[in-house]
Amino acid sequence: MTAYKDLTKEELLDLKNGLTKEFEEVKGKGLKLDMSRGKPSKAQLDLSMGMMDVLNSGTPLIGEDGTDCRNYGVLDGIKEAKQLMADMMEVSVDHVIVCGNASLNIMYDAVSRAMTHGILGSTPWAKLDKVKFLCPVPGYDRHFAITEHFGIEMINIPMTPQGPDMDMVEQYVNHDESVKGIWCVPKYSNPQGITYSEETVQRFAGLTPAAGDFRIFWDNAYGIHDLYEEEQDCLLEILAECEKQGHPDMVYKFSSTSKITFAGSGISAIAASEKNLKEIRKSMSIQTIGHDKVNQLRHVRFFKDIDGMKAHMKKHADIMRPKFETVVQVLEEELGGLAIGSWIVPKGGYFISFDALEGCAKAIVAKAKEAGLVMTGAGATFPYGKDPKDSNIRIAPSFPTPEELMTAAKVFVLSVKLVSIDKLLEQAG
Amino acid sequence: MTAYKDLTKEELLDLKNGLTKEFEEVKGKGLKLDMSRGKPSKAQLDLSMGMMDVLNSGTPLIGEDGTDCRNYGVLDGIKEAKQLMADMMEVSVDHVIVCGNASLNIMYDAVSRAMTHGILGSTPWAKLDKVKFLCPVPGYDRHFAITEHFGIEMINIPMTPQGPDMDMVEQYVNHDESVKGIWCVPKYSNPQGITYSEETVQRFAGLTPAAGDFRIFWDNAYGIHDLYEEEQDCLLEILAECEKQGHPDMVYKFSSTSKITFAGSGISAIAASEKNLKEIRKSMSIQTIGHDKVNQLRHVRFFKDIDGMKAHMKKHADIMRPKFETVVQVLEEELGGLAIGSWIVPKGGYFISFDALEGCAKAIVAKAKEAGLVMTGAGATFPYGKDPKDSNIRIAPSFPTPEELMTAAKVFVLSVKLVSIDKLLEQAG
Structure with a gap:
């Protein structure tokens, strides 16, 4: 040629x-x-049709701990769904809140909440003159749409085969206090399919942000979406890494079953530190009485556990x-x-x-x-x-x-x- | 005695x-x-267990118009769910967006959106010195929790047997431009069970708000929750009334099936004018790819139509x-x-x-x-x-x-x- x-x-x-x-x-x-x-x-989609059979009129829709999944209550997910999502997200069950049908919505809410209420006591972003987000490019358009919607200035960060250009990320995050977040799809990134290297994840966890309310928006959308059994990319778990490096609150991790069961009728979850989750739960308790627990139960009954998934x-x-x-x-x-x-x-x-x-x-x-x-x-x-x-x-x-x-x-x-x-x-x- | x-x-x-x-x-x-x-x-809850049987692995989860309900897409609800919710809410199908499992969440989002983006071009409420809501009392604690969460000042409006004291409502709404909303449970009100009289609804529709972005938050939670077949309270439909009086954009109407099927696993909807819905859809398109269409389909298949409901x-x-x-x-x-x-x-x-x-x-x-x-x-x-x-x-x-x-x-x-x-x-x- x-x-x-x-x-x-x-x-x-x-x-x-x-x-x-x-x-x-x-x-x-x-x-x-x-x-x-x-x-x-x-x-x-046909692969998950069995999910339509695991619950029927003869099945008591009762959770492990006796929760009637049909009724109100249980803000952050039924026990067994938390376990499943925790296993999928490689974190302990205490670090997980199970939400509705879309992790995108959790991300939107996280940004929206920071706009109106700040994060852990910080000034609400809406009250600041300038809020910036780092955007590894190429990246996911729906992430960028959220920050654009809230008038947040976006800064392009070039992707390398190891993930975002970490020199640039560190330069911005550690020195510019108007930089409040970064959008990441750390495994099989959208659209390049790049998985962040061990060093990249460690450098993320080692960031020392100028802004106390800086958060890594870690959208692990493709965490178990490998094409090859024998040749899977391996991603270091960010929550543990952040904790190890003394920054447990620096990351929000998102995931969902949208591309595992039915897109749009799955369940989603956020994983974060206890402090972060406490704040999220507080705001969530105003927003909703609880998410769809029957669908949570349906997912657990269908998969049984992470091995099934x-x-x-x-x-x-x-x-x-x-x-x-x-x-x-x-x-x-x-x-x-x-x-x-x-x-x-x-x-x-x-x-x-x-x-x-x-x-x-x-x-x-x-x-x-x-x-x-x-x-x-x-x-x-x-x-x-x-x-x-x-x-x-x-x-x-x-x-x-x-x-x-x-x-x-x-x-x-x-x-x-x-x-x-x-x-x-x-x-x- | x-x-x-x-x-x-x-x-x-x-x-x-x-x-x-x-x-x-x-x-x-x-x-x-x-x-x-x-x-x-x-x-x-047992009454709705049949809902667990209407979809199974042998049922094509395809909507009337060919939509595969299992996949992404369809922001504002599948056609037949819109029809069902429209009939339940006594509005035309063009005035309805079907959402997730909780109308409370739609209300929260409506207030949150107004805080960060204003309404139809108005100043975002977060940028105003003072935002007030009228609160007919006694009322619903979760409504009040939303406005409190956003730092909105709440003003008590006494309830009468015909609904909120409309003299007071008119006084505030028509003369104070910091009054941006009022919480209403117009039929079988929470907690008194009062249904707003025809005159009350007409006076609501006839409000001439000092604030262009004033909205009536019309939470018709108990629209079809009558105890007696022969003796039902009758509530004038607010959207039509507002349109008739030349204020089509003044109201957001909310409803859900939470107390019809499964609390927490139902479907919810907002009804409003075309202009309002256009704005809501725009923001919703950033927030989510779509709500749970399988659950929408499940509801329609279970009830068939409003008569079934x-x-x-x-x-x-x-x-x-x-x-x-x-x-x-x-x-x-x-x-x-x-x-x-x-x-x-x-x-x-x-x-x-x-x-x-x-x-x-x-x-x-x-x-x-x-x-x-x-x-x-x-x-x-x-x-x-x-x-x-x-x-x-x-x-x-x-x-x-x-x-x-x-x-x-x-x-x-x-x-x-x-x-x-x-x-x-x-x-x-």
Whole structure:
């Protein structure tokens, strides 16, 4: 393969002609494909249908400790659900509050609460002139949307293969007291699939924030979402690490079963220090009488315990693995050596991150759409939707069927090629 | 019956002696009774066990319009759940957003959102020197807890048999721009069981608030919670009324199935004008990807439609009616004519409100506790937990069994009598 940049203008134009014909053919098929969101596929959702049978009119909906799960009460989760989520989150049960159907909502509430009430006695953020959050990029658009919604200034922190650039993180956190938080997806990061290295986690835990109310927003969304049994990324547990380094209150850890059982009908949890949880419970007791305990019970009865949950995740992996491999294979076969894009091959999570030539991402997404393939909007992986290099594209291979995915991947690489050629021609002048 | 105040000191002392013996006997029984919270009883919860059977692993969890309820998506509720909640709330489906398991959470979020973002372009309340809410009293402690949590000043508005004192409401709302809201439980009010009269609702709809971002927080928690089929209170629909009077945006209406199916595992909804809903959806889209659609589907499949839901409510009424009647009967038989307390006999809802002699409520609740009966804390029905007259006690007859309830009611009246005698003796000097 010759890198596109080494081709002559004539060669590029020739190539373009051929690819354009190919593209027009694909376009003519009237495809309707979607690689935009990290949605589980029908086959994955089917894995959890048994959850609809574990409770029925003959089942007493009574928790281990006698709690009638149908009634009011129990603010922070039934005992057995706390245990399950604690095991999943690798923390002790005292460090967990089980919440409603979405960890996103817990994160939103955490920021909202800090805005109106501060954290552990600090000034409410809404009363400060300036509040900033660090945002490892590329990252998760819904995280950035929360901080944007509350008028919090977001600062891009480049990702490295070991996680966020920790020199930069330390520089900001330890010296700027307006920096109040950082968004992290520490395992199989969204969208790159990078798992923070041991050193990275230790440096996180070793931060000495200028702001006493600085919090690490540790969204471990893909903690058990490995693709390969024999080759799993390993993430150091942050709560224990923070405690070890004398900063037990510095982190909020989030997780949910959204991509384990039913997206949108799962259970979620926050893990944090006792002090943090006490404050959260206090505010939660104003907000709700309690979350859906019947759904908590349903999850526990379905999985029984963490081993059951992990066994279940292997079935997910069996569905996801070939999809990831298809996309990676197409990328490698079609783009390998062309030097018009790069990607990381993840060992878990929900995404593949693609970096196009600078200034090409938007055009590629638009081109793909022309042929009926919806991708995540270019820029979405950056705060304010602004990718300074217009280069990153998030690929979400989970939702389409394997057949659709093969077609989608081909439409994608075709779009990458065409837009890249145009870019190179433009640069050649 | 002679009113206690007409008895001589000696007669009161005599009476006290006898009642004290009675009380000691009851105390000796080591009772453990609870009339403190508006929790459905086991028998009521059993009514909804069929809900656990309507979805199973063989049921496609697909909505009317093809939505896979198991997956992400659909911010404001599946079509059929919106229809059900709209019918229950007596509004059109366009005016409804279906949310999670608790309307309390929607109310909290509404206040929280106004604090950080204002309402329809107004200044965020957190940025104002003073924000006030009107609180019809006695009222619902969890409402007051929300406004207290956000540092909003609460102003007591006396209830009348027709609803809140509307002269006072108009005076405040129409002339004080720091008054941003009022908490209402318009049908079978908590705790008095009063339904706002037609004139009251019309005067609400006719308010001309000094603050453009004033909102009526209309918590129609007991909209279909009638005790008697033939004798139901009728409440004018507030959204339509507000629209008619040219103030469509002035009201947020809340409801849930918490006391229809499973408390804590129901579905909730907010109804409001298009403009309001647009703003709420925008903020909700940051907060969550969507609420639990499987539970929405479960509710619709169980009830089918509003008629099914209403038929279900008759079964609740059959359980609740004798309980209310037991309490009222004991109150009438034991306290009638004694002039040491008054109460309203409600036709629905969850509570009976008891007004003791001034300065006696706290002592009565404490006395009852001595004999093993837990009542709602005296003062709880007022903002800041402060009943200026120390007179109001909320009786929640729903949770105990009928047998327990008879005993509980007797312990209660015994406590009322003893504390009242002490009060009268004290006043006699």
